[in-house]
Amino acid sequence: MAGGIHERIAARWGAQALEAATTHGLLALLVEPALVAEVARSLKAEFGFDMLLDITAVDWPDRAPRFDVVYHFYSTRDFVRVRLKARVTVEAPVVDTLVPLYNSARFQERECHEMYGIEFRGNDDLRPILLYEGFVGHPLRKDYPKQREQPLVPYLK
Amino acid sequence: MSDRPPLPNPIRPAFAPGEHAGTSIVNIGPSHPATHGTVQIVAELSGERILRADVHCGYLHRGFEKECESHTWHNLIPYVDRLNYCSALINDFAYCDAVERLMGIEITPRCRYLRTLLAEYSRIADHLTCNAAMLMELGAMTAFLYLVMLRDYIYEHLAAVTGARVTYSFGRIGGLANDLPEGWLERLEWILGQYDEFVGRVHGLVDRNRIFIDRLRDVGVLRTADAIDWGYTGPVLRSTGVPRDLRKDTPYLAYGELDFEVPVGIKGDNYDRYYVRMREMDESVHMIRQLVELLPAGPISVDDRRCTLPPKHLVYTEIESLINHFKLIIDGPQVPAGEIYSAHEGANGELGFYIVSTGGGVPYKVHCRAPSFVHVGGIHRLLEGYQLADLVPTFGSVNMIGGECDR
Numbered sequence: 001m002a003g004g005i006h007e008r009i010a011a012r013w014g015a016q017a018l019e020a021a022t023t024h025g026l027l028a029l030l031v032e033p034a035l036v037a038e039v040a041r042s043l044k045a046e047f048g049f050d051m052l053l054d055i056t057a058v059d060w061p062d063r064a065p066r067f068d069v070v071y072h073f074y075s076t077r078d079f080v081r082v083r084l085k086a087r088v089t090v091e092a093p094v095v096d097t098l099v100p101l102y103n104s105a106r107f108q109e110r111e112c113h114e115m116y117g118i119e120f121r122g123n124d125d126l127r128p129i130l131l132y133e134g135f136v137g138h139p140l141r142k143d144y145p146k147q148r149e150q151p152l153v154p155y156l157k
Numbered sequence: 158m159s160d161r162p163p164l165p166n167p168i169r170p171a172f173a174p175g176e177h178a179g180t181s182i183v184n185i186g187p188s189h190p191a192t193h194g195t196v197q198i199v200a201e202l203s204g205e206r207i208l209r210a211d212v213h214c215g216y217l218h219r220g221f222e223k224e225c226e227s228h229t230w231h232n233l234i235p236y237v238d239r240l241n242y243c244s245a246l247i248n249d250f251a252y253c254d255a256v257e258r259l260m261g262i263e264i265t266p267r268c269r270y271l272r273t274l275l276a277e278y279s280r281i282a283d284h285l286t287c288n289a290a291m292l293m294e295l296g297a298m299t300a301f302l303y304l305v306m307l308r309d310y311i312y313e314h315l316a317a318v319t320g321a322r323v324t325y326s327f328g329r330i331g332g333l334a335n336d337l338p339e340g341w342l343e344r345l346e347w348i349l350g351q352y353d354e355f356v357g358r359v360h361g362l363v364d365r366n367r368i369f370i371d372r373l374r375d376v377g378v379l380r381t382a383d384a385i386d387w388g389y390t391g392p393v394l395r396s397t398g399v400p401r402d403l404r405k406d407t408p409y410l411a412y413g414e415l416d417f418e419v420p421v422g423i424k425g426d427n428y429d430r431y432y433v434r435m436r437e438m439d440e441s442v443h444m445i446r447q448l449v450e451l452l453p454a455g456p457i458s459v460d461d462r463r464c465t466l467p468p469k470h471l472v473y474t475e476i477e478s479l480i481n482h483f484k485l486i487i488d489g490p491q492v493p494a495g496e497i498y499s500a501h502e503g504a505n506g507e508l509g510f511y512i513v514s515t516g517g518g519v520p521y522k523v524h525c526r527a528p529s530f531v532h533v534g535g536i537h538r539l540l541e542g543y544q545l546a547d548l549v550p551t552f553g554s555v556n557m558i559g560g561e562c563d564r
Contacts (some may be wrong), residue, residue, distance in 0.1 A: 024258055024497045050385050053497075054526040058513055070511065071496055074528070076385060078397070079406040083498060104388025107534030117220075125171070130215035130563055132167035139223055146223055153164055 009047055013039060025048050026072075026081040028115065033069070033086040037096035040071070042085065044101055047072040049082060052102035055109055057116040059142045069118055071098070097123035100133040115140040170199040171211040173276075177201070180208060183545075187216045191549045193290050194559040196533070198540070198548070205545045210537040214530070217563035225523035229489025230256055231329060231464075233523065238324040240525055240561035244504040245284035246275045246315075248561075249328030252523075254409065255499035256330050257512040260463065260492055267455040268332050273411040274448040275327075276344075276501075277441040281352070281554075282311045283504035284392075284434040284441075291431065291553030292363060293373055300362050301357040310348045330490055331465045332458025349442055356438065365474075372517060373428035377539040377551035380425060387535030391506025391528055393555060396426030396433045403502035414451070415444050427547075430554035464490040480552055491517025498526075505529055505556055527561035 006027040010123065019030040023115040026098045031039055043049040051074040071084040084156040086095055097120040098105040109120040116136040128135060133154055137144050175181045180203050187197040195216035201209040221240070225233050238245040238254045257264060264272075275316040293301035312322040318337055319325035327334050362368050379389070379430045381397040394401055400419040404412040420428025420436035458465045460482050471478035491525040494516040500509035506528030532555050539551050 023495070024499070026498060050389060051390075053388065053500075053507065053531075054509060054511065054524070056511060056524045058522050072509070072511070074507075076401050081498065081500075102388070103386045104531055104534060106529065109528070127169055127171075128215070129213070130218040132215070133169050134165060139220065142226075144223075146220070146227060152167055 028083040030085045033095045036086050046075045048075045052104050061142045094119045168213045170433045210540040217559035229518045235326045240558045242287045243559045244279035245324050246279040251501035253328040259497045263535045266453045268457045270452045280440045280504045281438045284438045284529040287556040294549045300359045336457050352523045376547045378426045388531040392433045395431035396422035527560045529562035
């Protein structure tokens with residue numbers, strides 16, 4: 001059952017995907033950033049992936065393009081998962097928002113935005129969520145030093 | 158005091174006063190006695206009805222994912238414990254399972270059953286906490302004391318096997334820290350008997366009580382389609398009437414061999430969330446009783462030198478084990494390059510770990526898909542349109558855990 005869906009998705013998107021492989025029980029697709037919203041729409045409409053579980057990114061400082069934006073989808077009908085990845089550059093870390101498709105993308109995109117500086121085109125609410133207003137930098141980028149402090153309230157002397 | 162400039166506001170509310178005539182904006186939290194967990198809600202009220210709510214989390218953010226990138230795979234386990242600190246063992250096992258799958262390790266049968274048993278035991282503790290807090294906030298002090306007393310039995314009992322009451326650091330990649338002590342299973346049966354007795358009393362006190370029905374029924378209603386759209390999983394999704402449970406749908410550990418039901422609600426309101434949790438605890442007890450019967454003898458950790466520490470007497474007597482111990486502690490278990498997303502059914506919903514390894518003893522990235530974070534993203538849907546006073550039980554019924562929400 002699960003294998004069938006993975007194969008049908010691979011048949012549908014395999015030609016346009018940069019990579020498509022089954023790994024640890026889920027299908028991992030790597031696509032161009034411009035295709036993310038279209039693939040997500042197809043996953044939801046044609047293959048029944050009704051839940052967007054998670055959005056995050058991975059920083060590869062020595063690689064160009066530098067970031068992987070990683071999405072995980074789940075089908076509550078067939079109990080299968082799909083991972084969708086897109087590579088974006090540090091100069092233009094932009095992908096289209098998935099908020100029109102999944103409301104769960106709202107918070108996830110905000111977190112990914114503040115942690116990695118990924119811009120989600122079309123999401124008008126990218127306020128800080130785990131961090132605070134005025135925080136400088138993106139802490140999960142590999143070049144953000146772990147020990148850097150930005151106290152909002154000055155320490156008592 | 159007066160010459161000090163005002164402190165900057167850490168948040169920017171989504172709406173400002175004066176946008177609509179006749180409404181007022183109130184700020185609730187982040188440190189409010191009625192919201193367990195530091196969460197801030199900016200609400201626009203018309204009279205006492207909430208028109209809009211803007212929920213801000215993050216006050217417990219401590220850089221979990223950043224910190225994980227500079228510790229060995231094993232050293233993360235205490236951090237993982239502190240995600241959902243009401244059911245820390247489930248986090249442990251979900252994380253260890255992800256790393257084990259990446260390493261291609263199959264845990265021993267005793268470990269598999271024991272993890273299942275302890276995970277269900279933790280789930281009971283988590284649901285007890287959630288329902289106890291929710292009922293207490295509505296004034297049910299007796300129900301609170303009954304449930305928290307049971308939880309304390311469980312905490313003490315888990316302390317006997319793990320050495321700690323709340324954050325256990327008990328999982329190990331490839332196994333567990335210890336086996337059960339002598340007499341643990343006998344005590345378990347006694348506690349399950351107490352559970353039956355006192356949860357029965359809470360059912361009698363609450364289920365058909367007019368006050369609770371009026372406060373819980375038809376408040377914070379969530380439809381299934383909305384729940385899925387907003388990413389709800391776990392008891393909240395099940396309360397809307399769909400039996401979606403990873404333990405049934407994609408069985409892991411020993412769940413495929415157990416007989417249990419997936420309780421669902423009728424319409425996804427606060428009462429259903431309360432009742433689904435109560436019923437899930439009964440199912441967990443049912444599973445634990447089966448697991449005690451099924452529990453096989455044997456080792457609790459795999460015999461694999463890539464992850465399991467050698468026995469202490471060998472470390473002190475032979476050089477190979479000494480080096481093995483040293484390498485595992487200093488370099489960490491060597492996890493092959495790759496990436497994995499592995500999910501367990503946490504007490505609150507899908508608890509997923511997305512792990513990237515570039516090979517070596519330290520993870521490249523550990524991301525936790527925390528159910529509470531996703532739930533807080535849609536919680537305004539449960540608040541809007543209801544009374545301000547309903548915020549308390551609604552928030553309690555979603556069981557937002559700051560540790561995993563803010564990471």
